[in-house]
Amino acid sequence: EDQVTQSPEALRLQEGESSSLNCSYTVSGLRGLFWYRQDPGKGPEFLFTLYSAGEEKEKERLKATLTKKESFLHITAPKPEDSATYLCAVPMASGSRLTFGEGTQLTVNP
């Protein structure tokens, strides 16, 4: 069964304190792993798509990496505006629907 697990559930950081979020997945034939940012009361905002183990993508203070079993979202020197819930998702083996993890709620204190 396709499964996506994110950890930790919540993370509090001080401004400038770098850390990583984890997304573990179990899916037959990965067809992409998606990272999204969601602010309260808003829809998910696309960040990255990774397709193969070893792939890395960067955007400002965020870098996403992918292995055969998990993905990491590294946040370097975060700022308070990086506070949000970060979601990862993979397309199910059957069909195109996404399976989401439960998300990591990140809070960056000034």
Place this chain on the structure above:
Amino acid sequence: GAVVSQHPSWVICKSGTSVKIECRSLDFQATTMFWYRQFPKQSLMLMATSNEGSKATYEQGVEKDKFLINHASLTLSTLTVTSAHPEDSSFYICSARGYRGLGGYTFGSGTRLTVV
């Protein structure tokens, strides 16, 4: 980049009435649209998948007669919550995907429905 517009952002309706939520892909043709429901502090829960011109496929436990989904064109899908009750109050989000995955999985901004 791909843009999906969802309206309204929020709506308050009386119990027993129906409310329609629109989801439009602005710069690509959405062959597939997904409708999600999200409860506070929880992740997205898929309600249904619709392909343009076809009947929607509903997830187990989702009442198809209560949550009517129409995907009559390649740029518009609607979700109608019929005979709404307070327990239908939630955050509803649409997502669109184009032919061969064009547009990725682009999400609308969500609709906060409150039934009083």
